Amino acid sequence: MVRKGSITVFTALILSLVVSLLCSGIESVRMAAARTQILNGLDIGLYSLFGQYDKSLLKDYDLFAVDASGSGEELDLAGIYDNLESYMKPILAQNSQKLSIENGGIAGYRLLTDEEGEVFYQQIVRYMKETLGSRGVQLLLQKMRQRQKKTEEAEKAGSEAENGNALAVYDSEMSEAAEKSQAALEEKRAQEQQSQSEEFTDGGSSEEAGFGGTELVPVTVQNPIPVIQRIRWMSLLDLVLPPDRSRSDKKIQKNELVSGRELEQGLPMSDEVKRDSSLISQVLYQQYLMDKLGNYRSPGKGGLEYQIEYILGGYGSDEENLKSIARKLLLVREGVNAVCLAADSVRRAQAEALAIAIASGFLIPPAAGIIEGALILCWAFGESILDVRTLFAGGKVPLVKDSSQWQLSLENLPALLEIADGTGANEEEGLEYEDYLQVFLLAAKKDRKVWRGMDMLELSMRSADGWEGFRLDTCLTALEASVDVRANKRKSFTVTRQYCYT
Numbered sequence: 001m002v003r004k005g006s007i008t009v010f011t012a013l014i015l016s017l018v019v020s021l022l023c024s025g026i027e028s029v030r031m032a033a034a035r036t037q038i039l040n041g042l043d044i045g046l047y048s049l050f051g052q053y054d055k056s057l058l059k060d061y062d063l064f065a066v067d068a069s070g071s072g073e074e075l076d077l078a079g080i081y082d083n084l085e086s087y088m089k090p091i092l093a094q095n096s097q098k099l100s101i102e103n104g105g106i107a108g109y110r111l112l113t114d115e116e117g118e119v120f121y122q123q124i125v126r127y128m129k130e131t132l133g134s135r136g137v138q139l140l141l142q143k144m145r146q147r148q149k150k151t152e153e154a155e156k157a158g159s160e161a162e163n164g165n166a167l168a169v170y171d172s173e174m175s176e177a178a179e180k181s182q183a184a185l186e187e188k189r190a191q192e193q194q195s196q197s198e199e200f201t202d203g204g205s206s207e208e209a210g211f212g213g214t215e216l217v218p219v220t221v222q223n224p225i226p227v228i229q230r231i232r233w234m235s236l237l238d239l240v241l242p243p244d245r246s247r248s249d250k251k252i253q254k255n256e257l258v259s260g261r262e263l264e265q266g267l268p269m270s271d272e273v274k275r276d277s278s279l280i281s282q283v284l285y286q287q288y289l290m291d292k293l294g295n296y297r298s299p300g301k302g303g304l305e306y307q308i309e310y311i312l313g314g315y316g317s318d319e320e321n322l323k324s325i326a327r328k329l330l331l332v333r334e335g336v337n338a339v340c341l342a343a344d345s346v347r348r349a350q351a352e353a354l355a356i357a358i359a360s361g362f363l364i365p366p367a368a369g370i371i372e373g374a375l376i377l378c379w380a381f382g383e384s385i386l387d388v389r390t391l392f393a394g395g396k397v398p399l400v401k402d403s404s405q406w407q408l409s410l411e412n413l414p415a416l417l418e419i420a421d422g423t424g425a426n427e428e429e430g431l432e433y434e435d436y437l438q439v440f441l442l443a444a445k446k447d448r449k450v451w452r453g454m455d456m457l458e459l460s461m462r463s464a465d466g467w468e469g470f471r472l473d474t475c476l477t478a479l480e481a482s483v484d485v486r487a488n489k490r491k492s493f494t495v496t497r498q499y500c501y502t
Contacts, residue, residue, distance in 0.1 A: 034097045034487035038495050041091035041099075042483055046499040048087040049080070053501075054475065056464065061292055061457060062127050063120075064501040065112050065475035073469045075264045081106055084481060092485065103484040107496060108269035110478035113258060115273045117450035119477055121285060122276055123501065128284035141283050223358050224413040225371075228378035231385075231416060236326050237319070240388040248305040248318035258458055259451040263473040269480050269498060277446060286441040286449065290434065293456050296322055297394060297433050302460035308437050311452040312444060329391060329436060333384035334377075340401050341376050347403075350410050351375045375410075382416045383408045396430035477501050 050066055057063050070076035085101060092099040112120050231239070241247060254260045293307035294300020300307040306318045312328075313321035341347055355372035359365050386407050387397045398405055412419060441449060454472055461470045478500030486492045 030097070031487060031491060033095075034099060034491075035493050035495070037092065037095065037097060038099060038483070038485045038487075038493050039497065041088040041485075042481065042495055042497045043499075044091050045084045045087040046479065046481065046497060049084050049479070050499055050501065052083075056467065057461065057475070060461075063112070063123060063475075065477050067470075067474065068111075068476040069469075069471065069474035073471060073474070075111075075474050077106055077109070080476065080479070081481070088483070098488050100486050101483060102486050102492060105482060106267070106479060107482045108267040108478075108480035108498070109476060110266045110269060110273070110500065111264060111473055112475040112477050113263050113454060113473040114266045115275075116447065117258075117454055118273050118275060120454055120472070121281075121446075121450050122273070123477065124288045125276065125281045125284050126502070128288050132284070141280055222414065224410070225374050225378050227414045228381060228416065232381065236330065237323055239385055240326050240330070240392055242389070242393045245393075247322065248299065250304050251317040252303040252459065254316050257455040258472055259455050264471075266478075269478060269500075271498075271500075282446060282449075283442065285453075286438060289441065289449070289453055290438060293453075293460070295434065295437060296325075296392065300456070300460060302456065302463040304456065304459065307456040307460070308441070310456060311449055312437070312440050314448070314452060325437070325440070326388060326392075328440060329388045330381075330384050332436070333387040333397070334380050336400060337380040337383045337387070338376060340406075341380055344403055344406075347379075347406070347410070348376075351379065354410060379408070379410060379413060382413050385416065386419065391431075391433040391436065394433070396428070396432050398430040 050064075052066055053064050054067050057065055066080075068075055068077070068080050070079045081104065085104065088101070092101070110119055112123075237247065289308060289311065293311075294305055295308040296306050299305035304310050304318050304321070306321050309318070309321035309325050313324035315321045315324065341351070352368075352372050355368045355375055356365070358371050359368040383406065390397050408416070408419065458470060458472045461467050478498065480496065480498035482494065482496040484492055484494050
């Protein structure tokens, strides 16, 4: 039996609305799925792109960056975007969405040297924080603060001692004494000649008168000051560097470095780089430099061997940078040793006694105080030469010495050159050469440390085979991309995503 069915107009209208709603829902889901697929495609493309980080840069210097030069020496953004698209297309081809890229481009990017090196600086600081941990960071900061305070006080004392013109005043007094002595001598000779002339007229002899040609000659006293004055004019590196160790004569062209040439610049991104000038960050950054770059005691590779010395000195040759550090070390040690001498009653009494003897010998007793000041400065200088020599030889020197740690006696001060042929006394406790470098780095301006640090890192990378054209300003660390994708030949989606190494 066949039953006939019927449908009302109202039911037909309801069904049409339901079917239309279902179709709209299905289409909405398809578009949402398409958009999600596009976003996933762009994310995976960015992840894959930044997964091509420079492995040598990461291995040697723990820095994440993509070489965006395309094996050349210039930024190749077109190649970067093409690489990004090549990773997106397989993702967009999945399922049956029929997704196709219409347009796309790079909306912003950041290079390792951007923001005056702040990108480079902050990536290093983050790495060091993760490596040391909060406890290690605090211990490192506390140690560096203590060393910095003591060293700055010593350097200030050394500068005051040098600027006090003790040797200049001494030279002036001695010159004046010599002139008076010469005048007295000439006057005495004139009197003798007149007496001889008178006695000759009377038929007598000068010897019978008791003069016998006697001259006014200063009493002989071993004065070490002229010896030290001559030594101060000698080459400082010849005085303080171990004779059995060669020194680098390498030079570089500063206009070819990161700090000296015109750099590639990134495009601003939505998130700005905020400056970090905290003391903790600077301590972490300089610890990184000490770990990764070379110095006199542990030469680095690349254009210069004394890389930490370059960061502090900024000269284009290893010799000039080493000389600047030697001067700084000598100034610090001279300040410390002068203070130690002033506080040592025994050695101060020795200097005072010798000063009185010298003043009496040159017939200028009032100048004993001036001569004593010059002796103290010369004695501190001689001791400091031995200290700096010890540091360059790899030994330790206490920041502040006691009487038992003093090396140079006042009697041996004129023989400083012979004594300096050795390496000096090496104490079990004290600061090493690298410790002083860290203190000097902490006192240096942040921008200098950042720019010169990038200089040395780039040069070190260029020393490897195949990396001769490496440039830090073509190293990509962040990118923001925007892509227009058509879905099912109906609707276009514009998506923007960014990725950066954090």
